[in-house]
Each structure stands twice: as structure tokens, then as C-alpha cells.
Amino acid sequence: QQPVQSPQAVILREGEDAVINCSSSKALYSVHWYRQKHGEAPVFLMILLKGGEQKGHEKISASFNEKKQQSSLYLTASQLSYSGTYFCGTDSGSARQLTFGSGTQLTVLP
Amino acid sequence: DVKVTQSSRYLVKRTGEKVFLECVQDMDHENMFWYRQDPGLGLRLIYFSYDVKMKEKGDIPEGYSVSREKKERFSLILESASTNQTSMYLCASSLGGQEQFFGPGTRLTVL
Numbered sequence: 366q367q368p369v370q371s372p373q374a375v376i377l378r379e380g381e382d383a384v385i386n387c388s389s390s391k392a393l394y395s396v397h398w399y400r401q402k403h404g405e406a407p408v409f410l411m412i413l414l415k416g417g418e419q420k421g422h423e424k425i426s427a428s429f430n431e432k433k434q435q436s437s438l439y440l441t442a443s444q445l446s447y448s449g450t451y452f453c454g455t456d457s458g459s460a461r462q463l464t465f466g467s468g469t470q471l472t473v474l475p
Numbered sequence: 476d477v478k479v480t481q482s483s484r485y486l487v488k489r490t491g492e493k494v495f496l497e498c499v500q501d502m503d504h505e506n507m508f509w510y511r512q513d514p515g516l517g518l519r520l521i522y523f524s525y526d527v528k529m530k531e532k533g534d535i536p537e538g539y540s541v542s543r544e545k546k547e548r549f550s551l552i553l554e555s556a557s558t559n560q561t562s563m564y565l566c567a568s569s570l571g572g573q574e575q576f577f578g579p580g581t582r583l584t585v586l
Contacts, residue, residue, distance in 0.1 A: 367517065394572075406479075406565065406580060407518070407565070408577075409574035409575065412573070452517060454518075456572060461523065461525050461569075461572065462506075462520060462523050462531075462533065464520070464534070465518040466517055467516055
């Protein structure tokens, strides 16, 4: 069963913040976050492992609440280059395959 | 520079044809994956392989098969293409549970 991402789409002005949520009905071992720009392949952003770890990548960070089986991606002071579709991928312990959410389309306007 | 390549960016086939999509990675990864991507549905796993000659069904394997004869190459086969298999197909590879590296995708149209 796919994890549920919210919101489905968000439009921001440059400099604004955004939060994208990913929720699973299964116990999670890890959560991956990817960004896909239009016409391109998805690109890895970060991985969060079981343990409530929080990670950062430039002005993009994420948290993982294993008890709630949720992860959130935080985009701070959005830049135009942040536009794209963000996917979470969840691993329920196989350490091999991921189940991806349906994506959140983020548009950053000047 | 790590790389996953796919044999075609665009492919047009007729209903009933046998279709081969090829994927090659140069990172010596043991895991390889085939996904299809449709608007609003995200990335859905068709098949994956964690070793040569090994394969496992993903979430939507019906109508597809795969082949992995060499570690670097993973093929997706549509035995008899149908119009509902028109989609973007993405190949990916990974080492263990680490990040997945994606190829550029093949946009397949079945007429």
C-alpha cells in the first residue's frame, strides 16, 4: 500500500517555507525523499533511518517519527530551483525495495 | 560519474507486439528496479532484482516479465503490449537499502 503524501500540490513565492508530509500504514525502517524536475529522472535528496533522525540538505531538512510512521520534508526559504515533484519512498524492512507515494508538486514563483 | 542508462527515451509500439526495455548500470549495484510512472499515481514498482537471475514481483507485475542475465543489465519485457501499458518506465539501481539512482526513463506509447 502506497504511503500518503500531503499536500498534493503547493504553490509558493520565493523565500517562503513549505512542509510536505508522508504517512504510512505500515511500520517503517526508513524513509527516502526524492525530487523530480519536469522531464528529468528523480534525484535522491536524503534518507532517514528508524530512530527519529533528522537530516538536512542545504535548506531542505526532514524528520522521521517512527511511532507515527510519518516523515516530513521541510523546505526553508524556497528557491526557484526547488520547483518539482517530491516523492517519499518507504521501506518496511526489506532493505531493498521502496514503496513510493503519489508525489507532491511544488511550484516556486518569483 | 554514476550512471543508469535506458535503451530508448521514446518508443511507439502496436498492440500485441513484444516490447523489450533495457537498462544498464555501471555502479556494480546488486539491486535493480523497474517502475512505471503515471500522472497522479507516482512511481509504482513492477519488478525488482537483487542478484543475477533473481527477480521478485513488485506491486503491479501483471503483463510484464523481467530478465537479469548479467549484474549490470535488467530488462523489462511486455509479452503482448496493450494500450493500458502506455506510460513512462523508469529503471533504477541501488546498493543495499541506500539511495536509488534512476535512469532517464522511456516513454512508451502503445497504439
